[in-house]
Amino acid sequence: MTYTIGEFAEKTGLSTHTLRYYEKEGLLYSINRKSNGLREFSDKDLSLLNIILCLKATGMSIGNIKQYVNMCKEGKETEKARKEIFVIQKQHIEEEINKLNSYLETVDYKIWYYENLAKLGNEEDPQNCEKMRNIYDSQNNK
Amino acid sequence: MTYTIGEFAEKTGLSTHTLRYYEKEGLLYSINRKSNGLREFSDKDLSLLNIILCLKATGMSIGNIKQYVNMCKEGKETEKARKEIFVIQKQHIEEEINKLNSYLETVDYKIWYYENLAKLGNEEDPQNCEKMRNIYDSQNNK
DNA sequence: TATTGACTTAGAGTATACTCTAAATGATAT
DNA sequence: ATATCATTTAGAGTATACTCTAAGTCAATA
Numbered sequence: 001m002t003y004t005i006g007e008f009a010e011k012t013g014l015s016t017h018t019l020r021y022y023e024k025e026g027l028l029y030s031i032n033r034k035s036n037g038l039r040e041f042s043d044k045d046l047s048l049l050n051i052i053l054c055l056k057a058t059g060m061s062i063g064n065i066k067q068y069v070n071m072c073k074e075g076k077e078t079e080k081a082r083k084e085i086f087v088i089q090k091q092h093i094e095e096e097i098n099k100l101n102s103y104l105e106t107v108d109y110k111i112w113y114y115e116n117l118a119k120l121g122n123e124e125d126p127q128n129c130e131k132m133r134n135i136y137d138s139q140n141n142k
Numbered sequence: 143m144t145y146t147i148g149e150f151a152e153k154t155g156l157s158t159h160t161l162r163y164y165e166k167e168g169l170l171y172s173i174n175r176k177s178n179g180l181r182e183f184s185d186k187d188l189s190l191l192n193i194i195l196c197l198k199a200t201g202m203s204i205g206n207i208k209q210y211v212n213m214c215k216e217g218k219e220t221e222k223a224r225k226e227i228f229v230i231q232k233q234h235i236e237e238e239i240n241k242l243n244s245y246l247e248t249v250d251y252k253i254w255y256y257e258n259l260a261k262l263g264n265e266e267d268p269q270n271c272e273k274m275r276n277i278y279d280s281q282n283n284k
Numbered sequence: 285t286a287t288t289g290a291c292t293t294a295g296a297g298t299a300t301a302c303t304c305t306a307a308a309t310g311a312t313a314t
Numbered sequence: 315a316t317a318t319c320a321t322t323t324a325g326a327g328t329a330t331a332c333t334c335t336a337a338g339t340c341a342a343t344a
Contacts, residue, residue, distance in 0.1 A: 004290080004291080005291070006291080017332075017334070018332065018333080020293090021331080025331095036291095036340065036341095038291060038341095039291085047271075051248075057241065057245060058242065058245050061330075061331090062330075062331065079265070080256075083257065086252040086253045087253060089249055090246065090253065096242055097239055097243070097246075099199065100200065100235050100242075101239070104239075106192075106196045107231055110225075110228040111228045111232065114222075114224060114225030114228070115225065117221060123218070123221070124217075129189075148320065148321080157303080158320090159303055162322090162323090163302065163303085178309090178310065178311095179310085179321085180310070180322080181321085181322090203300075
């Protein structure tokens, strides 16, 4: 199965501009060209793009993704290094999830704060803020 | 307790440049000035900054954070809208955590893939990639 | 065949969030 | 007092990742 750049853009949700940019930057390195010069995207390009988007969405820069892709091109000798990239990326993702869970607690407190502000006092008083924090913490066994 | 910009930078891990930038953008709006014009950061500034950093780390742009901060300045009448901001932000964080968990699965597969490549075949063969995916999925009850 | 719309390129422009510079003033130690 | 270091400002510069433009070519249809 092959796709024009427009079809591939539609399929992946990226713009044609972005797809050309990714090719120019060396992320999508195996896009075939028809004899007339038009790009012909394949399912192989799709699975590479999915990995690229995974790495990008989990915080890797275009520059570093390019390094990974270059390793893919080099073949067998870089397999160990490539595995390491995913091991490290896994750690990054786990750290990010932990961070987000802790920010979730901050946000939960803020929601509770605004829900209980009317009942418990007024915002302008810094001492009241501290009082509210204490009530929240005791209600949540902190 | 008050701090110079250098001390506050040290305490928060941000640069003095960034702190001045946040003030200029209206994020840190209540920084006191001494009679000689030097900034005097307080614990109130610190707790506002912590909320700013929470919103930023969970994906809110400087521009949107500024809108939230402007609401804080406006007082009581914006309390409801401010609560809504945190409710929406909570949803964003939960979605992001779900997304990261699903990327974690992709990364786990990639790690397994490189660990088992030697045993199970070679990378150049696309059919082998599919075979490996099937083995992985059956081992993981997918 | 003519039009319309998708595709091609190189390169310019944009948005975001800093990050740094220069020139002047403030603070502190000898 | 003088050197040294921190702080001040406005504004310029940078990094990243797109995003768009212009001028031209390719493909499908009336």
